[in-house]
Each structure stands twice: as structure tokens, then as C-alpha cells.
Amino acid sequence: MRAVVVTTSYPMSDEDPSGHFVRSSARALARSGAEVHVIAAGGSVLDAPSRDGELVVHRAGGGALFAWPGAVARARASPLRLLAAGPFAASVLARLRAIGPVDRAVAHWIVPCAWPLLLAAPRARLEVRAHGADVRLLLGAPRPARAAVVGALLRRDARFVFAAGALRDALAGALAPAQARALLGASRVEPPAFDLPPVGERAEALRRELLQSPGERIAVVACRLIPTKRVELAIEAARAAGPGLWLVVVGDGPERPALERLARGPAAGSAGHARRAGGAAVRFTGALPRREALAWIGAADVLLHPSSHEAAPTVIREARALGVPVIACDAGDVVAWARDDDGIVVAEGTAEGLAAALRAVPPRRSDRAPAPLR
Incomplete structure (x- = not known):
């Protein structure tokens, strides 16, 4: 054929x-x-x-x-x-x-x-x-x-x-x-197929590089930086969630300059890539090779996905396959997925709603089990 x-x-x-x-x-x-x-x-x-x-x-x-x-x-x-x-x-x-x-x-x-x-x-x-x-x-x-x-x-x-x-x-x-x-x-x-390369070792290395003291957590946003992805909500939610949180923004796009301005002022981290947003530190990685982007998702305590327009977002499925919990907004089939997967929390599409969900994220487990692929 x-x-x-x-x-x-x-x-x-x-x-x-x-x-x-x-x-x-x-x-x-x-x-x-x-x-x-x-x-x-x-x-x-x-x-x-x-x-x-x-x-x-x-x-x-x-x-x-x-x-x-x-x-x-x-x-x-x-x-x-x-x-x-x-x-x-x-x-x-x-x-x-x-x-x-x-x-x-x-x-x-x-x-x-x-x-x-x-x-x-x-x-x-x-x-x-x-x-x-x-x-x-x-x-x-x-x-x-x-x-x-x-x-x-x-x-x-x-x-x-x-x-x-x-x-x-x-x-x-x-x-x-x-x-x-x-x-x-x-x-x-039928959600799109995807392949998931092994990224566990690199993910653990990224956690060791970024986290500076016990009790700190990592939230990751991975997307194109365009208006419908609403990364500004993730930054505002990280600010409202309190200290001890790193927000890592993986990706690039036309909204990046405005998002960096929103994140405000320098903070500890790689020169030119970290900004302080209230009590949270925000790091912008820019566009990354696929394997490195997946490693950042694997390093996270939680994936934040505040997008307003989606269908079957692959990044959520990738995060769950890596055992990473997800906080998302109601878009596409995400609500239906959350009914069958308690690792997906659907939050109100506001900074306050996302911040409340962030504060409720439990400490990271070392034995995170992947969710079944959809």
C-alpha cells in the first residue's frame, strides 16, 4: 500500500x-x-x-x-x-x-x-x-x-x-x-499520536540546578508565547501563590517581551533569563529542542496550562505520561480528561483561580507514576 x-x-x-x-x-x-x-x-x-x-x-x-x-x-x-x-x-x-x-x-x-x-x-x-x-x-x-x-x-x-x-x-x-x-x-x-523520548536523568539535573532550598517547587508553562496561551495568567498566579515557587516558561513567541515586563525586575538565576514576580521567580528559557523542553516538563512539580483555545493539548498528555500533575483551564477536551484522571485539575481561568490550585499542589513524589496515554 x-x-x-x-x-x-x-x-x-x-x-x-x-x-x-x-x-x-x-x-x-x-x-x-x-x-x-x-x-x-x-x-x-x-x-x-x-x-x-x-x-x-x-x-x-x-x-x-x-x-x-x-x-x-x-x-x-x-x-x-x-x-x-x-x-x-x-x-x-x-x-x-x-x-x-x-x-x-x-x-x-x-x-x-x-x-x-x-x-x-x-x-x-x-x-x-x-x-x-x-x-x-x-x-x-x-x-x-x-x-x-x-x-x-x-x-x-x-x-x-x-x-x-x-x-x-x-x-x-x-x-x-x-x-x-x-x-x-x-x-x-482520536487524540494525536506522540512519541516520548526518555528524559528522566535530564529532568532531575534541571531540578538540582534550579532549586536552591528545601520546599521550593517548580511550575512549568510550555507553549508558544501567543495571546491565546494566556501565559500572563500563569505569571500573575505564580505571584499570588506565594514564595518558594519557580515558574519556568518554556517557549518563545511575539508575547515574550510583554511577559518579561510583567514578570518584573531581575532575580537569581541565569543572567537575562530570570525575573521576579512577587514572591515567585520566573525563568524564560526561550525556544528549546523538543527533548530539552520535555525534560523541563519532567522536572516540574506541576504543569500550568492556562490556554483559552485548545483541542487535545499534547503538552498535557506528555506531562501526564511523565507523571507530572496538571493545572489547566477549561478548553477543548481537558474537562473530559479530568473526569478520568485526578492528576488533571481544571481551574477557573483567572489568576486567582490558578493561584488557589497552585497552592493546593501536593509535594512532589519521587515515585510519580505515568498516567495511561489517551
Whole structure:
């Protein structure tokens, strides 16, 4: 069986955190016996295909728009970047034609990745995976446009896989009743796959480096620093939670300067990377390789996740797989997960609500058991 995966997010290297769940999904497909070709944003359309283990990766350009810290943030910073969507789609079509007939086609994100498959892979079994931003884009589009996109895929007998039930419900609720029923009948909910490298030794080393006295704790926020992640709430909550807390902000993005100003004044720690916020010390690590970012999560007493817009946040699932408790806000399927996992606490989406949850975090156990992967 030959299969093709089309995506706007795929890692440029082993340590690139972008799109690792897409790679995990593609690798799972390859393990089923398929010859898998991945067409991904980034690089140049002139690049020759490369090998990524058992996968063949074809770059289709479009990096001006489809790159860190995300297409929405990049387009907001420079609207002209939206012009890269057209050449990317044309490059995907060219790559599909060069690959030739396939038996199975998988689009990660409904838009812009699914429609080239309608044109260039007419006989392949089509699967469309929705992760969040694509559904929000459709919800913000005019109703006729939304219905046209979903209708074209349903007529093609596409199967939809939603990262979260909340996404599927939101999209179905924005369609006409007959089309909503058809979508529900052609879909399932399945959180994205992910691989977790061993990070235990590095996590313990990071705790030894950071903690200065008994009783101190580490809270970690790991995300792109964009408005919807609401990292300012984590900083304000850390300030309100009292002394003895380190807040480590793992990631980078356009909000970082404002967040560093909010954290206020220098504090002990790496030069240029620590700020004092009330009684808490805040450390900004910047963007890190994936393994190092996971090590910081593994080093934490708790993962803070105050984001307002999510589907099935992989970082929460990674934290729980590492045995780290989570304080999150109500977004996506997080509330449903918390019903089955007492290691996830859903807090009110305010600094006061998060601070109260932080104060209730029990001391770290040395024998933290990982939660079952979802």
C-alpha cells in the first residue's frame, strides 16, 4: 500500500518541536506496512525528497506562512505572508503528481491540506485530521464557505478524525442539520499520536540546578508565547501563590517581551533569563529542542496550562505520561480528561483561580507514576 500525508507542520529535525505528532502518526502508518510519503511545508520546492527513517519527506515551501510560531501569528505580524498559501498549495499538487497514484491519503488540518487531495488523489481512501486551528478557521468563515468545504469532503467519502470531541461538536453545530448528521456519521475522535523520548536523568539535573532550598517547587508553562496561551495568567498566579515557587516558561513567541515586563525586575538565576514576580521567580528559557523542553516538563512539580483555545493539548498528555500533575483551564477536551484522571485539575481561568490550585499542589513524589496515554 502507498500512502501520502499532507501537512503544514512537520519537524525540520529530530529536535524541532513543530509537528512531531504528525510524524508520529505517519510513522504509525508506515509500521502498518505502508510506503509513506509526507508532503510538508518548509524548505524549498526545489529540494529533493529526503528520508526520515521509514518515511519519504517532500518539502513544498510555504515557510513564510506555515512556520513557528504558527500561521495565525505570522499572518498577524505580516499579512503579506498569506500570499504564501497559494504557492504552497500549487507545490503540494505538483508533489502529488510526481509521487503518482496512492491507495490512502491523509490530510493533517482540513484547510489548507485536504483540498489538494480532492484534486490530485481522486481514487485514494481519504482521511482528514482536524487539530483545532482549522476548525476555528472554518467556524469564522461565512456559512456557505464552511458548508462547501465540508460538503466537498463528504461527497468524496472522506473520513474525519477530530483531535477532540469539542472540535467535532463545534463544527457539527455550525452546519445545517443534514450535513451535521453526515459529518458525525463519517467521523471519530482520536487524540494525536506522540512519541516520548526518555528524559528522566535530564529532568532531575534541571531540578538540582534550579532549586536552591528545601520546599521550593517548580511550575512549568510550555507553549508558544501567543495571546491565546494566556501565559500572563500563569505569571500573575505564580505571584499570588506565594514564595518558594519557580515558574519556568518554556517557549518563545511575539508575547515574550510583554511577559518579561510583567514578570518584573531581575532575580537569581541565569543572567537575562530570570525575573521576579512577587514572591515567585520566573525563568524564560526561550525556544528549546523538543527533548530539552520535555525534560523541563519532567522536572516540574506541576504543569500550568492556562490556554483559552485548545483541542487535545499534547503538552498535557506528555506531562501526564511523565507523571507530572496538571493545572489547566477549561478548553477543548481537558474537562473530559479530568473526569478520568485526578492528576488533571481544571481551574477557573483567572489568576486567582490558578493561584488557589497552585497552592493546593501536593509535594512532589519521587515515585510519580505515568498516567495511561489517551
